[in-house]
Amino acid sequence: MASARPRLSLIYLLPLWLLSTLAAAEERYREVEISAPYIELQTGPGRAFPSIHAVGRGEWVEVLKRRTDWFKLRTHKGVEGWVHLDQLSGNLDQQGEPLRLDAPRLDDFSRRRWEAGLLGGYFEGAALLSAYGGFALSQNLSAELAFSHALGDVSSQLMADINLVAQPFPEWRISPFFTIGTGLIHTRPRSTLVQSEDRTDQTANVGLGARLYLGRRFMLRGEYKNRLVFTSRDDNEEYSEWKLGIAFFF
CATH class of the missing domain: 2.40.160.20 (Porin)
Known part of the structure; x- marks a missing residue:
């Protein structure tokens, strides 16, 4: 050698x-506008966890992380909780297009x-x-x-x-x-x-x-x-x- x-x-x-x-670069999160009447945030990534907050139509949330079919969100008031893919899918992204979350995509990779x-x-x-x-x-x-x-x-x-x-x-x-x-x-x-x-x-x-x-x-x-x-x-x-x-x- x-x-x-x-x-x-x-x-x-x-x-x-x-x-x-x-x-020094700051981390950026995907933002989603709620177009459904409301979605419910739960304390954990599972249906057995209790609901803690309802996010109404027109409000924006940040998608912090994904765990299988569950997403951790944060409202502009700082409330954090989990929602299932079924609730989050179909709401609007930053371009006003419906979210498609059935499978990980290039955006999830980045x-x-x-x-x-x-x-x-x-x-x-x-x-x-x-x-x-x-x-x-x-x-x-x-x-x-x-x-x-x-x-x-x-x-x-x-x-x-x-x-x-x-x-x-x-x-x-x-x-x-x-x-x-x-x-x-x-x-x-x-x-x-x-x-x-x-x-x-x-x-x-x-x-x-x-x-x-x-x-x-x-x-x-x-x-x-x-x-x-x-x-x-x-x-x-x-x-x-x-x-x-x-x-x-x-």
Whole structure:
């Protein structure tokens, strides 16, 4: 595997600038105008929860989140509650068009809160398997936790990363993103010819990629990362990583 001295380049500076800019962006929610005589807000996402508030015709509500067929709303007076899809569907969106909420759409993809996925690829020529989960801090910025296992002929690596992901165009069906993060890598030599010990080192990484919305709650995700490993030796190590896989959001 190749080694390189630590160096500062534009590929490390650009994501830092982009993330600091996007972190200040405020989260926007979809607004809905009630065209039915009224809808009833409940305390939880289920028919067994009691009703706490009635929203009348002509009032506007914000859609905060979705859980299966239930939606959490907030009125302009700050009252929050849950309604079933049957009550919310057919009311008016911000363009005055009836809402169609029978299945997740591209707009739900751009406003997702949680996502998770399984990806495969290569880590400096070694086969790589990675699983991740992410939470949206805003439409443009999310935090992710990832675990990866690379299995090569000479050694195997176990990696754990915490990343920030910037998505400048969340409304696009093919949505590019940039990542920056840190983590740990545990290297276990597989060769019996050379005596060497397991080691654990800190890493930093930057990368870019894209999500492709496939439909309903599924997306295709591909990404490239440049990973720098801070070793106890004079030279640090630099690796390239490619991944592609399927993810879902909720």
